[in-house]
Amino acid sequence: MLMFLCGIAFGVPAALAQVVNFETEIREKGFGRNESRERGVGSWRKGGTRIEIQDRKRYALVNGSRLYLGHSPSYEHGKFFVKKRDWDKRFSPIAAPPKTKSPRRIVIDPGHGGRDPGKINKRGMYEKTYVLDISKRVARILKARGYTVLLTRDGDTTLELPERPARANRWNADLFVSIHLNSASSSSARGIETFALTPVGETSTGDPGGNAKTQADDGNARDALNTLFAFKVHSALVAKTDAEDRGVKYANFAVLRPLKCPGILVECGFLTNASDTALVSTKNGRERIAVGIANGIEAYVRAVGSAPPAATRRR
Ligand SMILES: [Zn+2]
Structure with missing residues (x-):
């Protein structure tokens, strides 16, 4: 019960939903954080790719273009959390594209x-x-x-x-x-x-x-x-x-x-x-x-x- 309450308090019901710390994951892909004055808005960049997420907005902005998400990110105590599925199926392939056989x-x-x-x-x-x-x-x-x-x-x-x-x-x-x-x-x-x-x-x-x-x-x-x-x-x-x-x-x-x-x-x-x-x-x-x-x-x-x-x- 305590775990459950903590989860709610942090806006991340960890027992119910698998989430990842966005900052940790995106840094691992070589992205750096951009300065942002707005609370609940995070922006990261690597080369020509800029990814922005916002608290409780069910889309990310990738180079200014909307990429709709499965779930809205949450912002708690200065940290951004996204659903792991959104990370795996959206952010990860765009941040670091997987290599495949040549499409012909x-x-x-x-x-x-x-x-x-x-x-x-x-x-x-x-x-x-x-x-x-x-x-x-x-x-x-x-x-x-x-x-x-x-x-x-x-x-x-x-x-x-x-x-x-x-x-x-x-x-x-x-x-x-x-x-x-x-x-x-x-x-x-x-x-x-x-x-x-x-x-x-x-x-x-x-x-x-x-x-x-x-x-x-x-x-x-x-x-x-x-x-x-x-x-x-x-x-x-x-x-x-x-x-x-x-x-x-x-x-x-x-x-x-x-x-x-x-x-x-x-x-x-x-x-x-x-x-x-x-x-x-x-x-x-x-x-x-x-x-x-x-x-x-x-x-x-x-x-x-x-x-x-x-x-x-x-x-
Ligand atoms: Zn049609």
């Missing part, structure tokens, strides 16, 4: 298609049409850089949801990116958001009050890489487009659950917003989106310790 086979999944148009806006723009165009551009760019690229669909065909990750698995994909466009009831909602699969024990970003995920899917075997992949693609895409940054989020998407490789879903903008639609409706805008995604994929490849194929060939 990329599967791009244009959302919807055929009987399923996806979102349709007032201008009559069909999501399925624009995401296919963006996907083909990503494929062309990556092929030119030496990757093997496969599309789950390359025409306006109906493709059931389970068949998308199933194809990626059959084709021995090293990486999977599903490409979509967003919509909202408010026309002011805009920008880019990138999703990774919700880890077991957490609620999805969009449903914080919901039930925590209880069952592990194949995709959960790579939660840490999913986060790193989402973060790299998201950062590169936001940088290339100057679109509003809505952050890296987590959802229990059926298209990500069965994957046997790192996978993400990118929402490249809102068809219900004027500035996003302006970007998506021009060839130049879609090319920028595609270059951003391709750059992000290469940033991930470099982060996990391998040279991009084009660089390998040049040697």
